[in-house]
Amino acid sequence: MPEVRLGDLLVSLYDLFGWGLSEIGLNPSAVSILQKLVAAFILTNFCLLTPLLTIWLERKVSARFQDRLGPNRVGPFGLFQGFADIVKLITKEDITPAGADKTVFNIGPVIAVASVVGIWAVIPFTSTMVGTDINVGILYSVAVGAIGTLAIMMGGWASNNKYALLGSFRTVAQLVSYEVPMIIALLIPTLLAGSMSMNTIVQEQQVWFVVAAPIAALLFLISSIAEVGRAPFDLLEAESEIVAGFHVEYTGMKFGVWMLAEFLHAFTICALTAVVFLGGWRGPWVDQYPLLGVVYFLIKTYFVSMIMLWIRVTVPRVRIDQMNDLNWKFLVPLSLVALVVTALVDKSIPVDFSIGSRSLILFLANMLIVVATLFVLRRVSRKEQAAQSELQAEVNSV
Amino acid sequence: MTASQIFFILFASATLVAAYLVVTVRNLIHAALWLVASLLGIASIFVMLDASFMATVEVVLYIGAIAILIVFAVMLTRRVMEDVGPQRINTWWFGAILATLFFVSASALIWLTKWPTLPEGDVGNTVLILGKSLVDPSKYVVPFEIASVLLIVALIGSIAVALPSKQPE
Numbered sequence: 017m018p019e020v021r022l023g024d025l026l027v028s029l030y031d032l033f034g035w036g037l038s039e040i041g042l043n044p045s046a047v048s049i050l051q052k053l054v055a056a057f058i059l060t061n062f063c064l065l066t067p068l069l070t071i072w073l074e075r076k077v078s079a080r081f082q083d084r085l086g087p088n089r090v091g092p093f094g095l096f097q098g099f100a101d102i103v104k105l106i107t108k109e110d111i112t113p114a115g116a117d118k119t120v121f122n123i124g125p126v127i128a129v130a131s132v133v134g135i136w137a138v139i140p141f142t143s144t145m146v147g148t149d150i151n152v153g154i155l156y157s158v159a160v161g162a163i164g165t166l167a168i169m170m171g172g173w174a175s176n177n178k179y180a181l182l183g184s185f186r187t188v189a190q191l192v193s194y195e196v197p198m199i200i201a202l203l204i205p206t207l208l209a210g211s212m213s214m215n216t217i218v219q220e221q222q223v224w225f226v227v228a229a230p231i232a233a234l235l236f237l238i239s240s241i242a243e244v245g246r247a248p249f250d251l252l253e254a255e256s257e258i259v260a261g262f263h264v265e266y267t268g269m270k271f272g273v274w275m276l277a278e279f280l281h282a283f284t285i286c287a288l289t290a291v292v293f294l295g296g297w298r299g300p301w302v303d304q305y306p307l308l309g310v311v312y313f314l315i316k317t318y319f320v321s322m323i324m325l326w327i328r329v330t331v332p333r334v335r336i337d338q339m340n341d342l343n344w345k346f347l348v349p350l351s352l353v354a355l356v357v358t359a360l361v362d363k364s365i366p367v368d369f370s371i372g373s374r375s376l377i378l379f380l381a382n383m384l385i386v387v388a389t390l391f392v393l394r395r396v397s398r399k400e401q402a403a404q405s406e407l408q409a410e411v412n413s414v
Numbered sequence: 415m416t417a418s419q420i421f422f423i424l425f426a427s428a429t430l431v432a433a434y435l436v437v438t439v440r441n442l443i444h445a446a447l448w449l450v451a452s453l454l455g456i457a458s459i460f461v462m463l464d465a466s467f468m469a470t471v472e473v474v475l476y477i478g479a480i481a482i483l484i485v486f487a488v489m490l491t492r493r494v495m496e497d498v499g500p501q502r503i504n505t506w507w508f509g510a511i512l513a514t515l516f517f518v519s520a521s522a523l524i525w526l527t528k529w530p531t532l533p534e535g536d537v538g539n540t541v542l543i544l545g546k547s548l549v550d551p552s553k554y555v556v557p558f559e560i561a562s563v564l565l566i567v568a569l570i571g572s573i574a575v576a577l578p579s580k581q582p583e
Contacts, residue, residue: 152470158478169489
């Protein structure tokens with residue numbers, strides 16, 4: 017019988033479960049398949065239930081930002097509002113529009129949720145508790161996320177509605193273009209850790225990568241907010257232009273599943289940020305009690321999600337041309353510069369430097385990039401202002 | 415039959431069925447979606463070969479980028495929904511002969527080549543080996559650089575093609 021370690025309770029339970037199964041007389045491969053199935057089932061349900069909490073948190077906190085109370089009727093502090101909403105969504109009439117491509121229409125939201133849940137397979141909760149620690153973890157998370165784009169395309173097209181199709185075009189244009197700075201920003205921690213495996217990246221962060229690569233962290237946060245399509249990048253939904261975007265024809269729980277995918281994706285992005293830039297499960301006493309890692313990981317994730325909320329409720333939404341300008345003229349060049357500078361600086365630091373001074377040098381290099389960027393931005397904006405006033409003068413003289 | 419053989423047969427047949435449907439379904443969007451399915455099948459075969467990097471790159475590039483571009487292009491063309499014309503052209507036999515020839519020669523090549531076998535056990539971090547051999551002068555740095563230059567030329571070329579012409583029309 018495997019020993020039960022309280023510090024690593026969940027993994028011990030997993031081992032115990034496997035031991036029990038093999039005691040019944042199952043052969044080892046069947047045991048491991050059953051163990052993994054049960055673990056995947058629990059993880060998936062954790063993922064699917066988390067949005068209940070994050071949606072409540074989001075409504076409550078954004079209400080506070082806007083000097084309102086937010087949900088406060090169902091349960092203590094309105095905590096059970098999510099359940100009430102689910103009941104409402106389930107009891108609503110389920111309409112499939114005439115002329116819709118029924119199969120594609122129905123599997124669209126399923127693929128959207130599946131693509132987000134798939135990312136959680138590589139996210140390490142503790143040093144021992146990780147779905148699967150593949151050596152291409154970061155790339156995998158990007159790859160699986162990319163399937164979500166396809167789901168939006170399918171949903172928008174299958175609805176047989178012009179607004180839905182336009183909405184999904186917009187969405188895909190936004191998602192595909194913001195993937196570029198996101199992937200480049202993820203390359204920087206990969207470079208610093210020397211691995212694409214999520215767990216190795218966390219282990220390499222004696223000093224969090226947000227110190228050594230603040231620009232990459234910021235770029236990742238901005239581009240991933242755009243990637244999940246939340247304010248200020250919520251162009252996918254524009255009541256005055258394209259109604260509700262790609263999910264305009266979805267009703268009842270199918271609509272609920274799209275919402276679930278969106279909120280879960282936002283939460284997943286926060287978890288990824290916490291793992292890649294904020295040291296994931298790292299924290300005091302985590303070596304003795306690995307289970308504490310879950311707590312640190314969740315605290316960091318919720319911290320990032322609060323930052324996202326803060327951005328969401330304070331920054332005005334951008335226009336479509338501003339969105340493209342921001343991406344192609346600002347984020348992509350900046351991310352390329354940051355990548356090259358980080359690679360060169362990291363390589364030129366002598367090997368015998370401590371991890372602290374190494375991070376400090378990288379931080380200073382990043383700050384230099386920030387100053388240079390600000391100078392460039394000032395020059396560009398002055399030039400534009402000059403052109404603007406020249407134009408104005410011309411108009412006045414006529 | 416071992417478990418991995420069963421899985422291989424499952425994935426391979428799913429890939430083949432999806433690939434067959436790509437060319438036979440009449441709805442263009444469905445064809446594009448079946449293409450995605452068959453690419454996923456290929457990715458899963460890469461997974462079975464422990465080539466995790468190839469599998470993820472397959473998904474990122476072919477599903478995340480190329481398939482979405484294809485779907486985009488198909489959606490933006492007119493008469494997308496249904497093609498009612500005949501699915502065969504008069505010279506179909508010529509294509510069939512070419513395809514059979516290609517199939518026979520490709521399988522003969524696969525059959526006759528002496529494939530190097532991996533050493534038993536753990537070969538180490540495959541991603542690391544791949545990355546190092548791509549920049550190793552004694553291995554693949556020249557093809558890698560040529561491919562990179564080619565891609566950049568294609569990028570610049572596509573921008574040049576897409577640029578609006580300066581002359582007034």
